[in-house]
Amino acid sequence: xxxxxxxxxxxxxxxxxxxxxxxxxxxxxxxxTEAVALGEPNDExxxxxxxxxxxxxxxxxxxxxxTKQVVLVDHNESQQSVDDISDLTVTHxxxxxxxxxxxxxxxxxxxxxxxxxxxxxxxxxxxQSGVDIPQNLAGLxxxxxxxxxxxxxxxTTTDVDIAVGKKxxxxxxxxxxxxxxxxxxxxxxxxxxxxxxxxxxxAKSFEMGNKTIRVDQVNxxxxxxxxxxxxxxxxxxxxxxxxxxYDLFLLMVTNILDSNTRLLAIGSGQDVVxxxxxxxxxxxxxxxxxxxxxxxxxxxxxxxxxx
Amino acid sequence: xxxxxxxxxxxxxxxxxxxxxxxxxxxxxxxxTEAVALGEPNDExxxxxxxxxxxxxxxxxxxxxxTKQVVLVDHNESQQSVDDISDLTVTHxxxxxxxxxxxxxxxxxxxxxxxxxxxxxxxxxxxQSGVDIPQNLAGLxxxxxxxxxxxxxxxTTTDVDIAVGKKxxxxxxxxxxxxxxxxxxxxxxxxxxxxxxxxxxxAKSFEMGNKTIRVDQVNxxxxxxxxxxxxxxxxxxxxxxxxxxYDLFLLMVTNILDSNTRLLAIGSGQDVVxxxxxxxxxxxxxxxxxxxxxxxxxxxxxxxxxx
Numbered sequence: 001x002x003x004x005x006x007x008x009x010x011x012x013x014x015x016x017x018x019x020x021x022x023x024x025x026x027x028x029x030x031x032x033t034e035a036v037a038l039g040e041p042n043d044e045x046x047x048x049x050x051x052x053x054x055x056x057x058x059x060x061x062x063x064x065x066x067t068k069q070v071v072l073v074d075h076n077e078s079q080q081s082v083d084d085i086s087d088l089t090v091t092h093x094x095x096x097x098x099x100x101x102x103x104x105x106x107x108x109x110x111x112x113x114x115x116x117x118x119x120x121x122x123x124x125x126x127x128q129s130g131v132d133i134p135q136n137l138a139g140l141x142x143x144x145x146x147x148x149x150x151x152x153x154x155x156t157t158t159d160v161d162i163a164v165g166k167k168x169x170x171x172x173x174x175x176x177x178x179x180x181x182x183x184x185x186x187x188x189x190x191x192x193x194x195x196x197x198x199x200x201x202x203a204k205s206f207e208m209g210n211k212t213i214r215v216d217q218v219n220x221x222x223x224x225x226x227x228x229x230x231x232x233x234x235x236x237x238x239x240x241x242x243x244x245x246y247d248l249f250l251l252m253v254t255n256i257l258d259s260n261t262r263l264l265a266i267g268s269g270q271d272v273v274x275x276x277x278x279x280x281x282x283x284x285x286x287x288x289x290x291x292x293x294x295x296x297x298x299x300x301x302x303x304x305x306x307x
Numbered sequence: 308x309x310x311x312x313x314x315x316x317x318x319x320x321x322x323x324x325x326x327x328x329x330x331x332x333x334x335x336x337x338x339x340t341e342a343v344a345l346g347e348p349n350d351e352x353x354x355x356x357x358x359x360x361x362x363x364x365x366x367x368x369x370x371x372x373x374t375k376q377v378v379l380v381d382h383n384e385s386q387q388s389v390d391d392i393s394d395l396t397v398t399h400x401x402x403x404x405x406x407x408x409x410x411x412x413x414x415x416x417x418x419x420x421x422x423x424x425x426x427x428x429x430x431x432x433x434x435q436s437g438v439d440i441p442q443n444l445a446g447l448x449x450x451x452x453x454x455x456x457x458x459x460x461x462x463t464t465t466d467v468d469i470a471v472g473k474k475x476x477x478x479x480x481x482x483x484x485x486x487x488x489x490x491x492x493x494x495x496x497x498x499x500x501x502x503x504x505x506x507x508x509x510a511k512s513f514e515m516g517n518k519t520i521r522v523d524q525v526n527x528x529x530x531x532x533x534x535x536x537x538x539x540x541x542x543x544x545x546x547x548x549x550x551x552x553y554d555l556f557l558l559m560v561t562n563i564l565d566s567n568t569r570l571l572a573i574g575s576g577q578d579v580v581x582x583x584x585x586x587x588x589x590x591x592x593x594x595x596x597x598x599x600x601x602x603x604x605x606x607x608x609x610x611x612x613x614x
Contacts, residue, residue: 102409
């Protein structure tokens with residue numbers, strides 16, 4: 001029976017690429033796996049897959065009808081995983097996030113490191129196994145690292161991500177600066193998206209205290225362009241909170257050119273958000289200079305303030 | 308600030324050795340760590356440390372007064388860890404057990420594999436880092452593998468454990484069969500132990516369903532010698548259940564020569580134990596031929612039957 005390999009819901013480039021890369025490696029080592037996705041690729045990921053002539057992955061909403069064993073990449077928390085995850089056996093995890101809401105009945109392979117991108121860890125797995133990375137796959141993995149680290153500018157970036165990214169650029173025969181900027185810009189085409197798409201496409205849920213916090217991130221090259229649509233975004237967020245029972249919704253709008261974020265916080269617990277970031281909200285908004293990383297700069301202070 | 312490295316409560320040989328070995332490796336790579344233990348070494352571990360002239364580790368009952376950062380080896384579940392684990396930041400985990408009751412606020416280094424022994428994984432960490440294993444440390448790590456795999460006879464044993472064990476035996480210049488039998492026998496000297504010592508020295512707690520299950524394992528070369536003390540053991544177990552609120556206590560008495568276990572089950576949920584192993588209890592006991600591994604042959608069927 002084939003094992004399915006997938007990243008988190010609302011897949012970003014790393015979620016889709018890491019699944020493809022790790023599935024390829026497992027199969028080279030004798031496994032029988034297929035990389036799938038828990039959602040359609042976003043604009044950035046389409047740009048990446050098209051650029052390297054790689055097919056889009058099959059999208060699934062449940063796994064139990066075709067397998068009992070799954071491999072998770074770029075996530076571990078059950079609410080970010082496939083809906084029927086509790087009925088499945090997780091055999092491997094490759095991840096670079098905190099561990100939470102994750103439990104297994106049996107031992108498993110788990111390789112996590114506090115680096116900027118899951119694909120960086122998968123590069124190490126290739127090296128350890130002595131398996132070569134094909135040129136196109138190297139291009140995909142490089143793209144995932146550029147995406148997660150915002151071209152090595154995010155504070156989640158480690159020396160290892162930079163070294164691995166440069167090696168992958170060599171294998172892929174890509175000028176990573178030029179390619180990276182084009183790729184990031186391809187992901188910021190917000191004008192064609194509905195407000196609902198903007199508040200759902202990269203959103204993740206977190207359990208903190210007894211609350212469900214939804215955190216979405218939208219990358220842009222112009223904050224004003226996004227906040228010109230603030231009323232629309234507010235309505236879409238209120239609808240999300242109501243329909244899905246989120247206690248609090250945080251929309252991070254991040255300018256990838258100057259590495260700043262403006263936060264829009266809607267729901268209960270705004271006082272805790274103010275405590276977490278040490279400043280007040282004005283009309284539900286605050287500016288977070290230098291903040292670009294949900295995982296490293298937004299979730300930990302929230303976690304601490306809520307618990 | 309020094310990070311503390313430790314294995315689980317009621318430490319067995321792997322819990323103590325893996326802490327020593329991983330602390331040594333981290334320090335070689337520039338870390339500042341100290342290997343400590345959450346309990347005194349048992350008879351087997353004393354034999355090992357004495358044989359290779361290694362000092363006994365310092366025993367701690369809490370870590371927060373001396374550090375905020377800790378490294379876990381050979382466990383991850385909070386109830387098996389230091390009492391104040393929830394106040395500490397876990398930076399690394401090296402383990403070969405299921406993941407449960409474990410959560411972090413931030414990303415960390417986590418390397419788990421479904422192999423027989425944590426020290427097998429640490430051997431791989433040495434190789435990946437290009438750090439040599441000193442002769443005495445190789446002897447300790449070999450001892451941990453022999454202990455956890457019962458000289459490669461437990462079903463938890465993988466080909467990797469055997470290959471790593473043989474390499475370590477070469478580095479340590481030890482005849483692993485002869486040394487291994489002597490070491491295992493050193494751990495089965497039960498006559499000098501009180502019933503309370505027997506039911507606590509290798510016991511671990513597990514949350515299953517809404518119950519707290521305590522599972523202890525005693526190795527012997529003669530089942531009858533242990534069950535001659537059954538009344539004493541029953542009293543000690545009932546006291547454990549009462550004093551600590553365990554719902555159910557399972558004592559695995561394992562004959563390491565012929566690889567069989569006799570189980571004594573005391574507390575509520577005996578019907579679930581019968582379901583888990585597909586046979587009835589007679590006077591609270593059942594024989595489990597071929598069963599030697601708590602982790603692989605006892606916990607998973609219990610987990611399935613309780614959940």
